[in-house]
């Protein structure tokens with residue numbers, strides 16, 4: 001191989017490597033991005049700190065923060081909110097009850113904010129807590145340091161969707177469309193800005209946790225969200241995106257359900273679909289290229305939850321776990 005061809009090949013390889021790095025580093029943890037005037041998206045560091053994303057919405061006299069995050073994530077989000085606005089945080093909306101979205105509630109209320117959620121979030125906390133809090137406190141110092149026995153439930157809840165907050169400058173709608181990721185999944189919609197914050201009902205990447213979910217109903221929840229006029233999707237995990245994040249996440253759950261249902265129909269057992277290899281669960285189920293953004297290390301767990309949901313004819317979240 002001539003030097004020039006070698007150099008060209010090496011250059012191409014370098015380009016390829018760069019392309020891979022760029023794809024992987026699409027994630028920008030701990031950064032604050034302006035999405036629209038007065039609306040910022042903070043990408044949480046899920047990899048190292050288990051944090052969720054936050055959205056900060058500026059109203060005339062105060063801020064609304066989407067998701068309480070873990071306690072350490074709450075402090076990080078608050079510090080970033082202070083960089084962009086001197087207004088106080090008045091409302092913190094819990095999109096659902098999971099620790100990375102709601103365990104920081106007491107951090108926010110201690111500084112005078114009001115935590116608010118769809119009523120299903122408080123119900124889910126009653127169902128799963130304080131067991132999960134106590135378990136999490138063993139491995140997370142920020143939770144242990146709160147010196148609580150249980151998470152603080154949202155102070156205000158609503159049942160009628162949409163629950164609207166407006167002060168003449170901006171309209172914010174808290175919405176509920178049914179059971180996808182949890183029984184309490186809340187969305188935050190800004191109709192004028194065409195922005196939708198989805199919590200974990202819609203993730204942008206391989207972040208779907210299905211054990212508390214209703215996998216068969218998940219696409220229907222996204223169908224309802226798709227009826228909204230949406231340009232920007234701000235997910236609970238992963239980078240912000242366009243309306244394509246909704247359709248992609250929907251397709252992932254349709255394909256997952258379809259593939260597992262076909263395997264069940266052909267007489268496959270769960271042990272045929274999911275196996276343990278060197279301490280890791282692996283699955284023989286393969287999903288189409290088009291949904292690969294959502295396929296990652298949790299696929300075997302997602303297949304297990306889907307298999308159990310289909311064969312036991314109950315939402316995954318209703319099965320013992």
Ligand SMILES: [Zn+2]
Nearest residue numbers: 096098200209
């Ligand atoms: Zn979650």
